[in-house]
Amino acid sequence: MPLTETVMDNPRSQRIRRLAELKERRVRQRHERFLIEGPQSVREAVACRPDLITDLYVQAGEGPQPSGTRFLNPIVSVIAESALAHDHIYVHPVTARVMKAISTDAQGIVAQGDTRAMMVDPSDLWTGHDGPADSGDRQCRGGEGMIAAFWQVRDPGNAGTVIRTADAAGCRALVLVDDCVDPLNPKVLRSTAGSAFHIPILAMGTEAFLDWAHRLGYGIMAADVHGTPERRPTSLPDYLDRSGARGDPTGPDDQTEHPGRDMVALFGNEARGLPADLLEQVDSIVSIPIYGRAESLNLATSAAVLLYGLAMSSRIERI
Known part of the structure; x- marks a missing residue:
């Protein structure tokens, strides 16, 4: 023009x-x-x-x-x-x-x-279409593999950072679940450092998300420190070690090839984490161990550690 x-x-x-x-x-x-x-x-x-x-x-x-x-x-x-x-x-x-x-x-x-x-229609990922064709010289769309999801993330800076992290970890898409900050908030977009334009971003309610993930054929792995009284979390090192880079040993049979492959990694609200009723509906629960005296990790750091752990394990196994 x-x-x-x-x-x-x-x-x-x-x-x-x-x-x-x-x-x-x-x-x-x-x-x-x-x-x-x-x-x-x-x-x-x-x-x-x-x-x-x-x-x-x-x-x-x-x-x-x-x-x-x-x-x-x-x-x-x-x-x-x-x-x-x-x-x-x-x-x-x-x-x-x-x-x-x-x-x-x-x-x-x-x-x-x-x-x-x-905004991407969730049904587009059922057909393997991840958005408009790449018009640049570099790869600017999500590919096959892991999806990152965030439930009720409210802080614009956090939302932008986790979008950037999901992009860097090679996630196929990112899902904002339930009442989240608007991904088109200018502060969110600035915090993504351009990653908002690299991978599809979807938004949906909790029940729609659960149904969508299962219809897509993806298992849901929740990141949570405590789990529930009936379901205690597996630590991330144990999860990766016990799976032998083959997926969650406690998960469904079709999740046994690579951790992170064909999986949704679900993270909770910055202050409250994930509710028990939602944890009861996921396929597995994983926690990140704390080796020092800090009480916990913040959302952005937790997402970086877990997504990169899964991404690197998957790629090491392919070599």
Whole structure:
């Protein structure tokens, strides 16, 4: 799409006010649009999910500029040039005060995305379709294997961090279960460092999640310190050792090839963990041992330890 020639310089215009209001969930829901802030997130969205983006707002350079340079710095210039390769993306130069009115976390560039294109229909993973075809040079979709799920995660920073961790651990998808923070919250997206555009993100209620996982043919492994009186957790080292990199020995027969393969790893709320009635419905419960004097690990650290433990065990077995 051709670059808009006129530099937008009115921070009080209706268009700019509407963009700034997308920080609020009710506004995102009403207009079915969301903000992507900062060079890293925008770069990954343009590279991996350009279908999401409707408009790009890039801070114009001030003062004398090298020949051919229109924007604040070379980093945002490269991203803007990449966006211009897509016919449906409008690129708008804006002044510094307009950019500040849109977002104080923009670092010179923001994009407007379409919420309808962002969220994945759970049925798509039944057919093996993980989202739109990769339009970039790098792999930007989830592949076969483990799925990470988080029940009632409420903190935006935590949600963004666990999305980034699930992406790094090679998860096929990430599921936000029950009453979670909005994954399109700008703080969540910034915390993912672009990973929100690499793997499918799904959202569903608890019962729908349980039904979906079982229809997908995946066992559910819950991460929980205490388990229930009837079901005590297996420690993660014992789980990996006893399974011999072949899955949960206490799980169903079809979960016996590799830990993490064809499995959903389920994590609970930051403060309350997982409720007993939900733990009674999973296939296995695993705890992360504490070797020092700390009372517990926080959600983001627990997710990193467990997801990476499963991911590395699976890959070691393949060698």
